[in-house]
Amino acid sequence: xxxxxxxxxxxxxxxxxxxxxxxxxxxxxxxAIYMALMMTFIAxxxxxxxxxxxxxxxxxxFVGAIGIVTVALAATYRRxxxxxxxxxxxxxxxxxxxxxxxxxxxxxxHFSNQVSFDIQNFLMIDRILLILFLIxxxxxxxxxxxxxxxxxx
Amino acid sequence: MxxxxxxxxxxxxxxxxxxxxxxxxxxNAAAASGEEKAGEGTGVPVMNDVSxxxxxxxxxxxxxxxxxxxxxxxxxxRLLISLEMMFGAVFLSLIPMFSLxxxxxxxxxxxxxxxxxxxxSSGELLILIAAIVMFDSRKKSTDAxxxxxxxxxxx
Numbered sequence: 001x002x003x004x005x006x007x008x009x010x011x012x013x014x015x016x017x018x019x020x021x022x023x024x025x026x027x028x029x030x031x032a033i034y035m036a037l038m039m040t041f042i043a044x045x046x047x048x049x050x051x052x053x054x055x056x057x058x059x060x061x062f063v064g065a066i067g068i069v070t071v072a073l074a075a076t077y078r079r080x081x082x083x084x085x086x087x088x089x090x091x092x093x094x095x096x097x098x099x100x101x102x103x104x105x106x107x108x109x110h111f112s113n114q115v116s117f118d119i120q121n122f123l124m125i126d127r128i129l130l131i132l133f134l135i136x137x138x139x140x141x142x143x144x145x146x147x148x149x150x151x152x153x
Numbered sequence: 154m155x156x157x158x159x160x161x162x163x164x165x166x167x168x169x170x171x172x173x174x175x176x177x178x179x180x181n182a183a184a185a186s187g188e189e190k191a192g193e194g195t196g197v198p199v200m201n202d203v204s205x206x207x208x209x210x211x212x213x214x215x216x217x218x219x220x221x222x223x224x225x226x227x228x229x230x231r232l233l234i235s236l237e238m239m240f241g242a243v244f245l246s247l248i249p250m251f252s253l254x255x256x257x258x259x260x261x262x263x264x265x266x267x268x269x270x271x272x273x274s275s276g277e278l279l280i281l282i283a284a285i286v287m288f289d290s291r292k293k294s295t296d297a298x299x300x301x302x303x304x305x306x307x308x
Contacts, residue, residue: 005203012211015245019218019238028230035234035241038215042241045208045248049200054267058244061271062237066278070237073282074230077295086225093221100213104206130265134272141276145283 008048015041026083032074036067200252212245229285229295236281240274 018038022031043058219238226232247270250263285295292299 005201005207008204009207012207015241016211016214016218019215019241022234022238023218023222028228028234031231031234035237038238039241042215042244045245049248049251051248051251051264054264057268057271061275062240062244066237066275066282069282070230070233070278073233073285077228077230077285077289079228079295082227084225084227084231085221089221089224093217097213097217100217101210104209104213131268134268138272138276138279141279145279148283148287 004048008045011041011044011048015045023085027078028074029071029078032067032071036063036071039063039067200249205249205252208245208248212242215245216242226297228297229288229300232297233278233281233285237278240270240278243270243274 015038018034018041021034022038025031025034039058039062043055043063046052046054046058215238219235219242222235222238223232226235244267247263247267250266288300289295
């Protein structure tokens with residue numbers, strides 16, 4: 001196993017552990033924190049492969065914006081901690097995991113190419129327009145939500 | 154009991170932050186060694202069967218944990234968190250796509266898909282966050298059991 005594979009497995013293990021933290025913790029606030037940690041680790045996987053632009057995008061948008069809003073929401077609407085894991089659903093989830101793992105084992109994936117990505121070749125004029133349209137869409141969405149929220153009593 | 158639980162969670166969180174710092178340090182060291190190797194070869198980690206299998210396994214695990222969190226959640230905040238975890242699994246499963254294409258023009262296609270996914274999912278989560286805030290302002294609770302009926306009734 002190469003150094004990159006070991007590093008990738010460590011980062012992925014931490015992401016899965018953070019996901020288990022979300023599942024097992026009682027308090028919503030800590031669940032939101034663990035979720036932000038998990039998203040950071042997932043973004044780190046992109047950084048491991050040198051896809052820095054995707055790392056920045058996920059870290060800024062998902063961890064920086066949506067994650068922090070979720071943490072703030074969980075802190076605002078904090079309820080007494082109670083166990084939210086229904087143990088009835090654990091056996092079907094484990095069975096699904098086994099079936100998925102077996103199908104993955106039988107799939108015989110073949111990835112022999114190197115990860116190649118260059119942000120300079122990506123930023124052509126049509127893709128800059130796409131990004132601008134997407135940002136405008138999110139701004140319009142937020143303004144519509146704020147307008148609806150102001151109408152509430 | 155609550156403070157004990159919060160204290161335990163705080164310790165776990167501090168431990169996780171320490172591990173995150175260590176991971177960042179290790180990643181920086183690996184990136185530095187990759188830059189050193191760049192003069193000899195390409196310097197880019199290779200996406201082989203092992204890496205792709207690791208990523209897909211982690212993505213499936215995170216997705217299943219998110220499903221389990223969603224179906225056993227008792228309030229809307231936990232539902233929102235589980236939805237964000239599902240999108241995290243989607244982002245993980247996008248990584249091997251960067252190795253399936255060859256050439257600079259084709260290599261930017263997965264990144265375009267990643268950008269679309271990030272913006273669309275963040276828009277969806279924004280709507281859900283606003284819906285939770287509105288729900289709480291009307292029902293004075295974020296309990297999932299209070300969600301009994303749907304449909305657009307106008308504001």
